[in-house]
Amino acid sequence: MSRLRYTIGRLLQAIPVLIGVVTITFLLTDAIPGDPVSIMLGPSPSAQQAAAIRAKFGLDQPLYVRYFNYLFDVIRLDLGESLYYSVPVTQKIMERLPITMLLMVSSFTFALVTAIPLGIISAKRRNKPADHISRVVALLGVSTPSFWIGLMLIIIFAFNLNVLPATSLVMPWADPSTVDGASNQIDVIITAIQHLILPTITLGTLQMAAFTRIERSSMLEVLGEEYVKLARAYGVSEGKILRKHAFRNAQLPLITIVGLQLTTALGGAVLTETVFNINGMGRLVITAIQNQDFLLVMGTTLMFGVVFVVGVIITDLSYAYVDPRVSFDGGD
Amino acid sequence: MAEPLLTVENLQTQFFTEEGVVRAVDGISFTVEEGELVGLVGESGAGKSVATSSIMRLVEEPGEVVGGTVKYRDQVIIDFEEGPDGERRPSDEMLSNKQMRDEIRGNEIAIIFQDPMEALNPVFTVGSQLKEFIEINRDVSGKEAKQIAIDMLREVGIPEPEERYDSYPHQFSGGMRQRVLIAMALSCEPSLIIADEPTTALDVTVEGQILDLVDELQDKYGTSFVWVTHDMGVVAEICDRVNVMYLGEIIEQAEVDDLFHDTKHPYTQALLKSMPRPDETVEELNPIKGVMPEAINPPPGCRFHTRCPDAREVCRRTRPVYQDVSGPEGYPHRVSCVKYESVGYEDSEPLDTEATAAFGGDIIEAQGESNE
Ligand SMILES: Nc1ncnc2c1ncn2[C@@H]1O[C@H](COP(=O)(O)OP(=O)(O)O)[C@@H](O)[C@H]1O
Ligand code: SF4
Ligand SMILES: [Mg+2]
Numbered sequence: 146m147s148r149l150r151y152t153i154g155r156l157l158q159a160i161p162v163l164i165g166v167v168t169i170t171f172l173l174t175d176a177i178p179g180d181p182v183s184i185m186l187g188p189s190p191s192a193q194q195a196a197a198i199r200a201k202f203g204l205d206q207p208l209y210v211r212y213f214n215y216l217f218d219v220i221r222l223d224l225g226e227s228l229y230y231s232v233p234v235t236q237k238i239m240e241r242l243p244i245t246m247l248l249m250v251s252s253f254t255f256a257l258v259t260a261i262p263l264g265i266i267s268a269k270r271r272n273k274p275a276d277h278i279s280r281v282v283a284l285l286g287v288s289t290p291s292f293w294i295g296l297m298l299i300i301i302f303a304f305n306l307n308v309l310p311a312t313s314l315v316m317p318w319a320d321p322s323t324v325d326g327a328s329n330q331i332d333v334i335i336t337a338i339q340h341l342i343l344p345t346i347t348l349g350t351l352q353m354a355a356f357t358r359i360e361r362s363s364m365l366e367v368l369g370e371e372y373v374k375l376a377r378a379y380g381v382s383e384g385k386i387l388r389k390h391a392f393r394n395a396q397l398p399l400i401t402i403v404g405l406q407l408t409t410a411l412g413g414a415v416l417t418e419t420v421f422n423i424n425g426m427g428r429l430v431i432t433a434i435q436n437q438d439f440l441l442v443m444g445t446t447l448m449f450g451v452v453f454v455v456g457v458i459i460t461d462l463s464y465a466y467v468d469p470r471v472s473f474d475g476g477d
Numbered sequence: 478m479a480e481p482l483l484t485v486e487n488l489q490t491q492f493f494t495e496e497g498v499v500r501a502v503d504g505i506s507f508t509v510e511e512g513e514l515v516g517l518v519g520e521s522g523a524g525k526s527v528a529t530s531s532i533m534r535l536v537e538e539p540g541e542v543v544g545g546t547v548k549y550r551d552q553v554i555i556d557f558e559e560g561p562d563g564e565r566r567p568s569d570e571m572l573s574n575k576q577m578r579d580e581i582r583g584n585e586i587a588i589i590f591q592d593p594m595e596a597l598n599p600v601f602t603v604g605s606q607l608k609e610f611i612e613i614n615r616d617v618s619g620k621e622a623k624q625i626a627i628d629m630l631r632e633v634g635i636p637e638p639e640e641r642y643d644s645y646p647h648q649f650s651g652g653m654r655q656r657v658l659i660a661m662a663l664s665c666e667p668s669l670i671i672a673d674e675p676t677t678a679l680d681v682t683v684e685g686q687i688l689d690l691v692d693e694l695q696d697k698y699g700t701s702f703v704w705v706t707h708d709m710g711v712v713a714e715i716c717d718r719v720n721v722m723y724l725g726e727i728i729e730q731a732e733v734d735d736l737f738h739d740t741k742h743p744y745t746q747a748l749l750k751s752m753p754r755p756d757e758t759v760e761e762l763n764p765i766k767g768v769m770p771e772a773i774n775p776p777p778g779c780r781f782h783t784r785c786p787d788a789r790e791v792c793r794r795t796r797p798v799y800q801d802v803s804g805p806e807g808y809p810h811r812v813s814c815v816k817y818e819s820v821g822y823e824d825s826e827p828l829d830t831e832a833t834a835a836f837g838g839d840i841i842e843a844q845g846e847s848n849e
Contacts, residue, residue: 375597379665380582468600
């Protein structure tokens, strides 16, 4: 029951944070120089037209009134209408968000699935060749800009070898009739995976490198703990010590880093989407900013905030799930 | 006399560090008989913990057992032989690593560590940890293992053991965790338990309770113990026989009464004198003067001569022989000090040792912070 109580508590804490996100987004957007009305109406609108538009969007009202209006709209999940696309902002976000989420989930999975074994091998073979190789790979991964990795992958695998597509993503749940050369859902999924590979590596390499180093150092630390010695002293095999006694503890620092890397990855997603021509949230933000589509800017920024807050909550909950000291009270 | 349960002969363990070779355990010999509680006592850094992990073959890099023999009943845990090239190498008779895991660790020799706060895994329940070790070391089903664990928790004085079985270590106090570790050791039904300063981290009242508990359970189960401590008071309370260790060597060994009433070695005398007594104030405490030298470069001759109040010129030159000085009857009383040899101690000039200097650190206070 303690874990449930902790979960509920953690979710409730998110409410004020989200209100904060709305507030900051609103104030920042308001502070952006430039007048949206002039963008909508062209260079020299008449005074009446301008006033009419201002009234329509409520821009003639004082800041605090506009703020509360926006806040209550957000609570009703109404983010207004995009000036540029002339559709509701929520509709645009719902269209783009799954694409970016697919990319994020895929690259974090790639990073974790490669980093955890690499880190453990490094720790087990400390200062041996395998460890040195993994160190060099990690160093390269951290220091190579992701857009460069993306361009190289495109040149090699798309242009030279011509084995993988270089642009856009296909959703694995898309209707087969909308996907070129796909006759059934399996074909769609295969196409989706092919499209995902290069962007995933592009976005995930940095994460992979960071996770590998964390995994190595925390594994090393845990393997030196008394309880690992105790397990050895009771005849537990080395394999089981790694898999069971050390593994869970060693993941705690990694979980924290995964949460923190979310911001880096969101930034990376904008770049990756640009390089691979993917119509996700990243490119939506750029379009919104370029066109001073203030409601769309607010909506997308808000969405990034929400994704981050949700990510942090998931991180915290996983941490609490793995480490009972967080979710259970001490009772001496 | 029947064959001893554990025989340690001339055991040597060294750490190969950048500063040099640390001779942490330098040729110690002792035995443990069936049902006996043997003390291993000495200041922090004497090599007690390294000795215990050597016996279990659990010494970690950069350490290595480099010589000696350890036998458990008729099983050879450690042994060396001379290879064709004259190099010392582990002998073929030694148990394999797998045999050590399957046949010795846990089911024949169990260990209790000093720090109960660190020895339990924080992410698993206390019960699941007990159960796992019982299942590994005894031929029982999972359900039986759980029942054994609960019964043993009750036996070591954990209230409401059924509920506590599902608690996590951080929900227990230090004393309760040490009880859990004792339950862990006993529930694997080993014949020998090595307890490495199990009460050092606990406060005096809790220590007293734990000692009583061990005394009682040892009577009941007849388990033999090697009890590692730096506290002569603990030795007096529970040990049958004592080995006193200084700088990698055992310098005196006797039955506990003998050791207390017919103390031979000046170091043992100093340890006894440094024991706090109820009729003394703090000012009257008599700590051993000076600090123990580094095990990298031990002093020549008698290793204790830099701090010995009785040191003479000859002590610096002569390696004392570890010999039996007991009378014709009675249990052996071994000591290594030139006072009991005929190498001219009486005619030798007294040495100016730290023991006569005005200052001197209270080493007993500095226990337990050696190399953890
Ligand atoms: N990992 C290690 N590396 C180098 N020296 C060590 C290591 N572990 C122990 N030693 C040395 O071995 C000696 C004995 O240590 P230890 O057995 O822990 O002492 P005790 O348990 O009696 O307090 C000390 O001099 C210590 O510095
Ligand atoms: S040999 Fe000498 S220095 Fe060593 S304990 Fe005996 S008297 Fe002291
Ligand atoms: Mg120790």
